[in-house]
Amino acid sequence: MQKVFAGLICLVLVVSMVLGIGSSVNAAGKYAVIFKSAGNPFGEKLMEGFKDAIEEVGGEAILRAPAQPTAEEQIQMIEQLIAQRVDAIAISANDYDALEPALKKAMSRGIKVVSLDSAVNPQSRHVHVNQADPELIGRVEVQAIYEMIGGEGQIAILSATSQASNQNLWIEWMKKELEKPKYDKVELVKVAYGDDLRDKSVAETEALLKSYPNLKGIIAPTTVGIAAAAKVLTDKGLKGKVQLTGLGLPSEMAEYIKSGVCQWMYLWNPIDLGYLGGYAAHALVTGEITGEPGDTFVAGKLGEKEVIQAGEGTEIMLGAPFKFDASNIDEWKDVY
Amino acid sequence: MKKNDRGKVFNHKNINKFRELGLLGFIIILSIFIQMRNPNYLTLENINDLIKNTAILSILAIGMMMVIITRGIDLSVAATLALSGMITAMTVRSYPSLHPLLTILLGTIIGLFCGAIIGFLVSKMSILPIIATLGMMNIYRGLTYWISGGKWISSYQMSTGFKRIATGSILGINNLIFIAIVLYIVAYYFVNHTRTGRQIYAVGSNPDSAKVSGIKIDKILFLVYSIMGVLAGLSGVLWVSKFASAQSNTATGYELTVIAACIVGGVNIAGGSGKISGIILGSLLLGVLKNALPLIKVSPFWQDAIQGGIILLAVVVSALVKRSVDRNNLIRREV
Numbered sequence: 001m002q003k004v005f006a007g008l009i010c011l012v013l014v015v016s017m018v019l020g021i022g023s024s025v026n027a028a029g030k031y032a033v034i035f036k037s038a039g040n041p042f043g044e045k046l047m048e049g050f051k052d053a054i055e056e057v058g059g060e061a062i063l064r065a066p067a068q069p070t071a072e073e074q075i076q077m078i079e080q081l082i083a084q085r086v087d088a089i090a091i092s093a094n095d096y097d098a099l100e101p102a103l104k105k106a107m108s109r110g111i112k113v114v115s116l117d118s119a120v121n122p123q124s125r126h127v128h129v130n131q132a133d134p135e136l137i138g139r140v141e142v143q144a145i146y147e148m149i150g151g152e153g154q155i156a157i158l159s160a161t162s163q164a165s166n167q168n169l170w171i172e173w174m175k176k177e178l179e180k181p182k183y184d185k186v187e188l189v190k191v192a193y194g195d196d197l198r199d200k201s202v203a204e205t206e207a208l209l210k211s212y213p214n215l216k217g218i219i220a221p222t223t224v225g226i227a228a229a230a231k232v233l234t235d236k237g238l239k240g241k242v243q244l245t246g247l248g249l250p251s252e253m254a255e256y257i258k259s260g261v262c263q264w265m266y267l268w269n270p271i272d273l274g275y276l277g278g279y280a281a282h283a284l285v286t287g288e289i290t291g292e293p294g295d296t297f298v299a300g301k302l303g304e305k306e307v308i309q310a311g312e313g314t315e316i317m318l319g320a321p322f323k324f325d326a327s328n329i330d331e332w333k334d335v336y
Numbered sequence: 337m338k339k340n341d342r343g344k345v346f347n348h349k350n351i352n353k354f355r356e357l358g359l360l361g362f363i364i365i366l367s368i369f370i371q372m373r374n375p376n377y378l379t380l381e382n383i384n385d386l387i388k389n390t391a392i393l394s395i396l397a398i399g400m401m402m403v404i405i406t407r408g409i410d411l412s413v414a415a416t417l418a419l420s421g422m423i424t425a426m427t428v429r430s431y432p433s434l435h436p437l438l439t440i441l442l443g444t445i446i447g448l449f450c451g452a453i454i455g456f457l458v459s460k461m462s463i464l465p466i467i468a469t470l471g472m473m474n475i476y477r478g479l480t481y482w483i484s485g486g487k488w489i490s491s492y493q494m495s496t497g498f499k500r501i502a503t504g505s506i507l508g509i510n511n512l513i514f515i516a517i518v519l520y521i522v523a524y525y526f527v528n529h530t531r532t533g534r535q536i537y538a539v540g541s542n543p544d545s546a547k548v549s550g551i552k553i554d555k556i557l558f559l560v561y562s563i564m565g566v567l568a569g570l571s572g573v574l575w576v577s578k579f580a581s582a583q584s585n586t587a588t589g590y591e592l593t594v595i596a597a598c599i600v601g602g603v604n605i606a607g608g609s610g611k612i613s614g615i616i617l618g619s620l621l622l623g624v625l626k627n628a629l630p631l632i633k634v635s636p637f638w639q640d641a642i643q644g645g646i647i648l649l650a651v652v653v654s655a656l657v658k659r660s661v662d663r664n665n666l667i668r669r670e671v
Contacts, residue, residue, distance in 0.1 A: 037486060162637055198581065198583075199389065203389060206389075206630075207627070211374060252490045255492040255580075
């Protein structure tokens with residue numbers, strides 16, 4: 001028994017030595033990513049993309065995710081990473097402001113900080129990687145519904161809450177897209193709010209169908225909304241009569257995309273998001289960018305990206321949302 | 337009108353019925369108003385949708401009424417619903433061939449278990465219901481997150497049979513509505529015509545005299561929270577089947593809607609009184625509001641405020657009616 005124990009200790013020591021050497025050999029640096037919580041398939045894919053990017057530039061990726069989606073656990077992790085002297089931290093924050101002291105401390109030690117997916121305030125980061133270019137999201141959804149309904153008819157929007165800032169921004173861009181002469185025969189009759197609640201979204205969808213019997217299409221840029229609308233259209237046998245598109249989780253929408261109730265929809269691709277985060281962190285560390293507006297860098301397979309001003313801080317946009325349709329939904333439905 | 341005449345109008349039977357009639361009248365007037373704004377309101381399809389969407393709320397209201405009658409409150413119903421729904425959905429995902437009736441049974445048993453724990457805390461440990469259920473609400477919600485790992489169970493992971501629980505129909509009536517009707521008939525018989533049912537009222541209206549007259553208060557309390565749990569567990573299965581999706585945060589805050597349905601339906605929050613007909617109407621009013629507000633084309637920004645205003649108005653009208661009834665009651669006794 002003692003021998004086994006001693007053997008185990010030896011093994012642990014050897015392994016830790018090898019790992020220690022490994023990390024000191026890696027001159028390209030240590031890059032850490034912290035997601036909101038463990039066990040989230042979206043986060044797993046995001047970290048996978050981050051790791052891919054870091055491996056491409058020859059760095060070492062450290063993947064972290066707290067057990068609970070709290071800022072406290074993320075702060076502890078940031079402290080640990082500061083102690084480990086990583087070169088950069090990419091974080092999907094559980095709280096917009098609460099991480100500020102920890103991240104400022106990291107930045108004061110020369111660690112580059114990137115937020116991605118869920119932002120931290122501009123004072124506690126160098127740059128934020130935004131998964132969704134609001135303009136492209138808004139425009140692409142209108143273009144999709146235009147194609148589905150054959151270029152004319154009434155459409156409605158089913159959003160989350162009336163205060164959701166990202167949703168409202170997308171809706172504004174949808175309206176701007178609709179101003180083009182191309183959409184003269186498309187009429188936006190109502191913006192309904194399902195509050196991201198199943199029951200309310202269902203009631204709102206039913207009300208849309210009854211209030212506007214000639215309704216041709218619904219855009220739902222929220223996953224609860226689009227799934228609830230798809231369920232209503234399925235139950236009422238309106239497949240093909242009322243078209244549906246928007247932003248939704250592939251797992252939630254897999255059934256409806258396959259049945260044809262929703263021909264296709266969009267969402268960002270978490271792998272690409274993590275990948276861009278990895279390259280952004282690397283560009284900051286190498287000094288290629290400083291996080292100021294106008295900086296550009298090449299993000300591997302994603303091509304050249306530019307840092308832009310957004311509010312008080314700066315952002316890097318991932319680009320157009322990813323399209324999910326019957327041909328690719330099967331490989332994505334288990335992802336997130 | 338002289339006071340004596342009024343006393344005659346509100347004779348024994350009318351007094352009990354009047355409050356419900358007031359609420360019914362309110363719903364009818366509201367419906368006429370909505371119909372004028374949108375002629376699609378009183379169509380067969382919409383009424384069917386309305387009742388279908390209200391079925392789960394009304395089922396939960398039965399349990400909540402019994403709990404409130406015993407001077408208690410149950411804040412954990414939505415969390416129990418979510419837990420039962422999540423476990424059932426995960427089971428269906430693993431065993432798609434499971435018979436739908438067995439899934440209902442499973443959800444009900446989970447609910448019973450959740451309710452029994454609260455019943456134990458309230459009756460045997462003498463913890464205040466609001467504290468016990470608040471605590472268990474968080475525990476059940478946390479359990480749901482923990483079990484699911486924060487992931488959702490989506491439509492494609494559920495069997496067609498399971499989803500048909502909510503979309504299928506018996507005798508031409510949607511299953512959800514059918515289940516609610518059956519439960520209401522059973523509940524009506526239970527609270528009005530069985531000894532245990534009457535004891536629930538006795539415990540709520542005067543615990544001391546109930547104890548003196550040999551009612552086992554512990555048992556009654558344990559029973560009502562268990563029934564509440566059973567109904568919440570059942571509702572969990574129905575909810576997940578209806579929306580074909582199980583989220584960890586399913587129905588967050590729904591307990592307040594259920595409590596509102598009871599209060600609007602005339603269940604006395606101080607305990608002791610409450611009627612089946614009242615909670616049917618209470619649930620119906622909330623259902624009408626949820627269904628109709630999107631239909632009358634008011635700004636979505638006003639919807640919540642209007643909903644709150646109408647609920648308050650309904651409660652105030654009912655309270656005024658009740659007060660005048662009570663006053664006349666006293667006068668009648670003096671004469």
